[in-house]
Amino acid sequence: MPCSIPGGLQGSNREPQQINKRPIYVPGLGVQDSAMQPHKKLNILLVEDDKESMDFFVSCFGKEYNILCASSGEEALEYFEQEDDIAMVLSDQAMPGMTGVELLTHIYQKNESIIRIIITGFLNTTDIIAAINKGHIYQFIVKPWEIVQMRMVLSQATYTWKLKKENNELQKELLTQNYLLTQANKRLHTSKQTLRNLSISLFTAREEEQRRIAMELHDELGQSLAALKMQTRIMEHDFLPAEKAQQEKIKSWSTVLRSSISQIIEDVRLLSKNLS
Structure with missing residues (x-):
């Protein structure tokens, strides 16, 4: 009851x-x-x-x-x-x-x-x-x-x-995962920035090296070739008293040599321009 x-x-x-x-x-x-x-x-x-x-x-x-x-x-x-x-x-x-x-x-x-x-x-x-x-x-x-x-x-x-x-436990776990993800994103951003800075440094160094090579080509090789071209003219003039057949052969060689030197000088000029 x-x-x-x-x-x-x-x-x-x-x-x-x-x-x-x-x-x-x-x-x-x-x-x-x-x-x-x-x-x-x-x-x-x-x-x-x-x-x-x-x-x-x-x-x-x-x-x-x-x-x-x-x-x-x-x-x-x-x-x-x-x-x-x-x-x-x-x-x-x-x-x-x-x-x-x-x-x-x-x-x-x-x-x-x-x-x-x-x-x-x-x-x-x-x-x-x-x-x-x-x-x-x-x-x-x-x-x-x-x-x-x-x-x-x-x-x-x-x-x-x-x-x-x-x-509540899942929310805490989610907050923890979000925090870890945020930290990972920060590290990734830092790594990307470091890589970007390194790339800029390498690009800058490459540009400086290219300019240095261009200057050397223009200043040293270009001048040497120009001097060689001038010397061919002098050599051609010095051999003029030779026999006529020999003169024609010398002139022909000289013309070919000057043409080759001119082409090389032009190639050096273009290469220097592209590098700079």
Whole structure:
């Protein structure tokens, strides 16, 4: 028979085993086994000022989760100075001092990834609006709650928390990869700039070497060829007293030689021009 639990909770002291095996639908994950135990117990912070209600919750879900208990909002906030791996917080709305919405608003500001759930004996429109806008509440649970209902909420919240955690890890990994990619791009840019500077230096050195060669061709070889051409004329003039047949042969050789020298001089001039 159902028993009346102080604080407005109702449920059975013994849970039928078949309830644990009921499948549930989790958005984005499909049908899941509600009895599936987490590989590692998640930390749940239960904030409840009624000790019997607190003890009942622990007796129902203590095997599945590591449950931390606080009797006030102020005490709950102290846990966040000691624990850094709390997955979800379930808080009663009506408590002396800090309300559940106020507490979960503080928690949201400290860590957005924590799943926040309000347990309340009545639904007040003002509280609902404040919870959504300020506390970003994951879900409301109305007293008296049933074990099956609570287990389903906790199971769904567990998967949601795991998805959030995985998403955060992927985002951190993405940021790391983006940083590494940015650094690689910077190194690539530096390497390209170094290569560009080296190419400019090589091109400049090549231009200077070409100009040096052009000047040598023009100044030394060009002048030497011009002098050789002049000497052929002198040689031709010196051999004029020779026999007529010999003169014609000398003139012919001289003409061919001067023509060849002129062609070489022109080639040197063009080569010097191209190099400079």
